[in-house]
Amino acid sequence: MRKLPFAIWKGEARKALVSFRDEAAVEGLNFFKANFDRQSFLDDRLKFWEPRKNDKTPGRKILIGKGSGRLKRSLRKETTGMDIKWVSDVPYAKIHNEGGTIQATQSVRAHVRRVESRSNNKKVKYIEVNAKGESRIKVVKTAQGIAMVKAHTRQVNTQIPQRQFIGYSAALMEIIKKIYHRKMNKLFTGSEI
Numbered sequence: 001m002r003k004l005p006f007a008i009w010k011g012e013a014r015k016a017l018v019s020f021r022d023e024a025a026v027e028g029l030n031f032f033k034a035n036f037d038r039q040s041f042l043d044d045r046l047k048f049w050e051p052r053k054n055d056k057t058p059g060r061k062i063l064i065g066k067g068s069g070r071l072k073r074s075l076r077k078e079t080t081g082m083d084i085k086w087v088s089d090v091p092y093a094k095i096h097n098e099g100g101t102i103q104a105t106q107s108v109r110a111h112v113r114r115v116e117s118r119s120n121n122k123k124v125k126y127i128e129v130n131a132k133g134e135s136r137i138k139v140v141k142t143a144q145g146i147a148m149v150k151a152h153t154r155q156v157n158t159q160i161p162q163r164q165f166i167g168y169s170a171a172l173m174e175i176i177k178k179i180y181h182r183k184m185n186k187l188f189t190g191s192e193i
Contacts, residue, residue, distance in 0.1 A: 023179050028084065086166055101159050104158075108149075112148055
């Protein structure tokens with residue numbers, strides 16, 4: 001153990017703690033950003049994110065927007081005293097991290113749509129196969145036209161699965177413990193492990 005006057009040791013201890021806090025904050029930020037590359041949350045084990053439904057761009061990562069990556073880039077660290085917080089200012093960060101239901105009213109503008117309904121105007125033939133494997137030709141009469149749809153509103157309930165990317169992690173706590181032990185060992189012995 002090093003022998004230092006108390007005033008000097010107190011200053012060294014304060015520097016070591018601030019250095020620990022800053023290094024832990026950066027390490028945590030990098031850890032949470034790595035979850036986007038893993039497409040899972042690493043706690044005591046990997047918790048993989050649920051894939052997107054009706055994925056039109058299958059090669060794209062799950063929480064990475066169409067090239068923007070705004071959610072990942074929005075993560076930042078905030079330190080106050082010895083407290084560390086990792087935050088995001090993106091409005092949709094919470095719903096992705098925790099999951100839940102988005103309830104909204106959607107406005108639909110007036111529009112025209114094509115209508116096909118049964119009538120005596122046109123005959124269409126197709127082959128129908130029953131449960132026994134027997135097939136027969138069936139004729140269906142259809143009519144085509146257009147219908148005017150008035151402007152209206154509808155309730156939409158969208159279920160967002162939890163895709164946690166930030167929060168308590170046992171793996172991150174182990175990394176932070178190692179940083180703490182290394183900093184304290186340097187403070188008391190003068191050498192890092």
